[in-house]
Amino acid sequence: MKEYRLQFLDDKKFEALSLVNPRYANTKDDLGFADMVTNRIFVRRTGVDFVDQFVTSHEIEEIL
Numbered sequence: 001m002k003e004y005r006l007q008f009l010d011d012k013k014f015e016a017l018s019l020v021n022p023r024y025a026n027t028k029d030d031l032g033f034a035d036m037v038t039n040r041i042f043v044r045r046t047g048v049d050f051v052d053q054f055v056t057s058h059e060i061e062e063i064l
Contacts, residue, residue, distance in 0.1 A: 003039060004060070005038075005039065005040045006040075006041045006043070006056070006060075007041065007042050008052070009044060009045060023035065030044070031043070031044050031046065032056070032058070034059045039063060041060065043056050
């Protein structure tokens with residue numbers, strides 16, 4: 001079974017990812033994304049539980 005790391009980030013930290021890694025340059029406005037190279041999932045915390053859960057489920061499906 002594939003292992004992955006899941007991180008929930010506030011807006012500021014999520015948007016900062018696009019500055020940290022060139023692969024994340026086009027993710028600034030996304031609600032979440034999965035990095036297939038490092039098996040990491042990043043989810044922008046919206047404060048709306050069902051949205052956060054949906055985005056998390058979607059990104060897990062993407063990486064699996």
